[in-house]
Amino acid sequence: MIKNCLIYLCSSLCVLSLARAIGGFPTVVDCPATKLIREAKDEVCPEEQEYIHEKLVRLSPKFNAFFTSLRSVELDPKILEVLRENPPIMGLAISGGGYRSMLTASGFVKEMDKYGIFDCLSYISGLSGGSWVLMDLVSQDFNVSSLLTNWKLNDGLLKGVPDFDISHKDIVSGMDDYDEDDVILRRMVLEDDSRQFFDNFEKSLQLAAFLLDDEDEQKRVTKRGIGPLTKIMDFFLQKIDKQRGEEEEGEKKQLDDNKDSLFGSIQSLQQVIQFYIDLHLDVRPKKMEGFTVSFTDYLGKAFKKKLSDLNGQSSSFSQLMMDSTKFQKFEAPIPLFIANCRNDHLKNVIFEFNPFEFGSWESNLGLFVKMPYLGSTIEAGIPSRCINGFDDIGFITATSSSIFNNVLIYIWQLTAQSSRETMKAIKNIMSIFGLGNDKLDEKNFRPASLNNLDTDYAVYQPNPFYNYPNVNNELTQNDYLYLVDGGEDGENIPLRPLTIPQRNLDIIFVIDSSSDESNYPRGKKLRNVLHQLQNDKDDSHSYSIPEFDKIDQYPIALGCNQQHLPIILYHPNAPHSYGSNTSTFKITYNESEVNGMLQNGRDIFSLDSDGRHIDCVGCLIAKRRIEQMNAPSMPKICQQCFEDHCV
Structure with missing residues (x-):
């Protein structure tokens, strides 16, 4: 384990050095004599x-x-x-x-x-x-x-997120149809929850990146049930209880279809996870220099990949x-x-x-x-x-284009068309994104506030x-x-x-x-x-x-x-x-x-x-x-x- 930690530390330093060499993240310089x-x-x-x-x-x-x-x-x-x-x-x-x-x-x-x-x-x-x-x-x-x-316009900006539509609301440019003061107040109330969510998101990617670096460690941890793929999979899509023997076949098919619509085939899941791990490795040098990072940093690296x-x-x-x-x-x-x-x-x-x-x-x-x-x-x-x-x-x-909140709206729309088991899984995802304490409007399948997270702040x-x-x-x-x-x-x-x-x-x-x-x-x-x-x-x-x-x-x-x-x-x-x-x-x-x-x-x-x-x-x-x-x-x-x- 000590050996692996040293390898991880060395790899981190290499990432830091490479980022410095190509100007990929902030670096300390002398201050100029002129006013800034x-x-x-x-x-x-x-x-x-x-x-x-x-x-x-x-x-x-x-x-x-x-x-x-x-x-x-x-x-x-x-x-x-x-x-x-x-x-x-x-x-x-x-x-x-x-x-x-x-x-x-x-x-x-x-x-x-x-x-x-x-x-x-x-x-x-x-x-x-x-x-x-x-x-x-x-x-x-x-x-x-x-x-x-x-x-590459035939390949989505964010892996694992398919096309979707909001039939009556453009969340980016239609905020004025809602009580914005209420939205802001709700956002403040859930600020601590959303910070905790981002910490979990970051730690999950960091753990996965670390474990994937070492085959033996990956195998050992996987046997204990917390392998990197499992952990990330649990993070993005909480496990669904499939022990309902009385579940109808049609409902099972609907659940499978919805899972496929979110991540594509199971075979592509590892590519999705690797995509986010790569983003994490790109963002890591900035944090190592002592700067606060947010979801916007990950989105920014996704743009750079494009x-x-x-x-x-x-x-x-x-x-x-x-x-x-x-x-x-x-x-x-x-x-x-x-x-x-x-x-x-x-x-x-x-x-x-x-x-x-x-x-x-x-x-x-x-x-x-x-x-x-x-x-x-x-x-x-x-x-x-x-x-x-x-x-x-x-x-x-x-x-200028924070769109992670749009991903949440997609998940909510998916909930509206899902079986009860899928709804349970999606509720877990929304909980991770800081919506766990918010009320679910079962009739309209939408959160009480559409924009109550601070994880999409830059x-x-x-x-x-x-x-x-x-x-x-x-x-x-x-x-x-x-x-x-x-x-x-x-x-x-x-x-x-x-x-x-x-x-x-x-x-x-x-x-x-x-x-x-x-x-x-x-x-x-x-x-x-x-x-x-x-x-x-x-x-x-x-x-x-x-x-x-x-x-x-x-x-x-x-x-x-x-x-x-x-x-x-x-x-x-x-x-x-x-x-x-x-x-x-x-x-x-x-x-x-x-x-x-x-x-x-x-x-x-x-x-x-x-x-x-x-x-x-x-x-x-x-x-x-x-x-x-x-x-x-x-x-x-x-x-x-x-x-x-x-x-």
């Missing part, structure tokens, strides 16, 4: 300012090529000159919605690239499924043609951007990953990760830390231990804003930040970071793949964002909220006549050429489905390759510059476009 915390007041950070300035200088020929390619729009030469000298600042916001969003938005981006518009973007923001597109772009050095080439281009490379977000050829040449948009903060009772408090900084523009914080030093121990703005590599891009992406500890002077609230009083899926508060579109006056955008494209009705958007999440902007203390960037009854297949433009605001060109996901209303929780797609979703995303942007619509896009892009010139005349086609699209 910036107070966000009237402008973005100097690095972002410089990047946008340099990018706009290089955009003149691209905008010139786009506007001269338009079929029916003949702009005055003076307007073209202004567009060349002062190109519009444009952004793209990609909503959440799982693979539905990722595939639709990927097609949308590919079509933007076809018309030369993607290269003209200065910013691109994403949350939840939209953040997966950002991660893919970063890993592909922003080569749009390479999007999705490394995703993108083979990241294997063997640094996974640090800031380092990847430094290594990006296009980003260093100012040819890529600045990516913004969006997440929500769940410290105490906070709602609609959003944080952003960009290549330069992490922090929030919210009025109750207004602070940013330099991205490479995320994870450093900083108190009152003064660092005492500096870290590089905490900004793992998989971890950041997983933070834990950012140390909190870089801890005890910051003159900022005393939930965001600075604790040495940790709890961050969750960017769409949990009903803001399933990452618009707000693009509308801040400091970024001075002229137009924002939106591709919305939210699930409002039959897995299609009906403007509900856009309305939520607009209401949030109106609730902001600074109402200088509040939009008039139109009626959304007519939202179906056609894009609409908001803020057209509010010249101090960026125009929002909103594109809802709709079935132009393919039924793209797949479930948020569908996690496998065959080649035909992928091609259909991508083409439909293309058609959403181009309105089924309508040349006149692209002309209208050009008019909307140029609108703010035309207004600034007080141009005496506007092309007639542009006037008609504004009448057709502006609401």
Whole structure:
């Protein structure tokens, strides 16, 4: 046993050394002489300012090529000159919605690239499924043609979890239909239980990883009935009492079918377990350095496994951007990953990760830390231990798209269709996930609260804003930040970071793949964002909220006549050429489905390759510059476009 412990210790040290060598986890570095915390007041950070300035200088020929390619729009030469000298600042916001969003938005981006518009973007923001597109772009050095080439879409993101559907509720983007205060309170009550669950989860994987390293030890322990496979199997699916001799044959078959739907065949169970053990081994070095880990760390490593281009490379977000050829040449948009903060009772408090900084523009914080030093121990703005590599891009992406709670909802749906014995087993699973003390609604087969676990929180500890002077609230009083899926508060579109006056955008494209009705958007999440902007203390960037009854297949433009605001060109996901209303929780797609979703995303942007619509896009892009010139005349086609699209 001592020998095995030494082997385990040595293997742990080897993992640690290898992780250090490839930049796979946080490491201690010397602290810089410059300040790590910036107070966000009237402008973005100097690095972002410089990047946008340099990018706009290089955009003149691209905008010139786009506007001269338009079929029916003949702009005055003076307007073209202004567009060349002062190109519009444009952004793209990609909503959440799982693979539905990722595939639709990927097609949308590919079509933007076809018309030369993607290269003209200065910013691109994403949350939840939209953040997966950002991660893919970063890993592909922003080569749009390479999007999705490394995703094995016929193989699920998480082993052992099949496709499933939530027929009436999208848990990620539909939280507003529930009493959110009640959800948060329940979550706090069960906090201790969920922490205990995660400890059990981690210990089970650690034991399995240890025992599988030694054949003799595995055999010896297996004989005693606690072999690694048995332990993990018990963890994921508690043993079912099969001694009911009176059980009907049909009920037995239903039980077997449900077990197969959860893990596939018994033969594949070991592969499922090995998958999670591998994730554990990837996460372990971070914990060995003293950092708190959560389910989000495991999900982040699953994302990294999906993108083979990241294997063997640094996974640090800031380092990847430094290594990006296009980003260093100012040819890529600045990516913004969006997440929500769940410290105490906070709602609609959003944080952003960009290549330069992490922090929030919210009025109750207004602070940013330099991205490479995320994870450093900083108190009152003064660092005492500096870290590089905490900004793992998989971890950041997983933070913006925490989906382990969705797995629980799947299990609950399975319960509704199960025999009594299967229900007993599923109840045991829910108990493990911290739901053991909650009441089971036998009629509807759903937990009393849909989101009462803290195991899906991403834990950012140390909190870089801890005890910051003159900022005393939930965001600075604790040495940790709890961050969750960017769409949990009903803001399933990452618009707000693009509308801040400091970024001075002229137009924002939106591709919305939210699930409002039959897995299609009906403007509900856009309305939520607009209401949030109106609730902001600074109402200088509040939009008039139109009626959304007519939202179906056609894009609409908001803020057209509010010249101090960026125009929002909103594109809802709709079935132009393919039924793209797949479930948020569908996690496998065959080649035909992928091609259909991508083409439909293309058609959403181009309105089924309508040349006149692209002309209208050009008019909307140029609108703010035309207004600034007080141009005496506007092309007639542009006037008609504004009448057709502006609401």
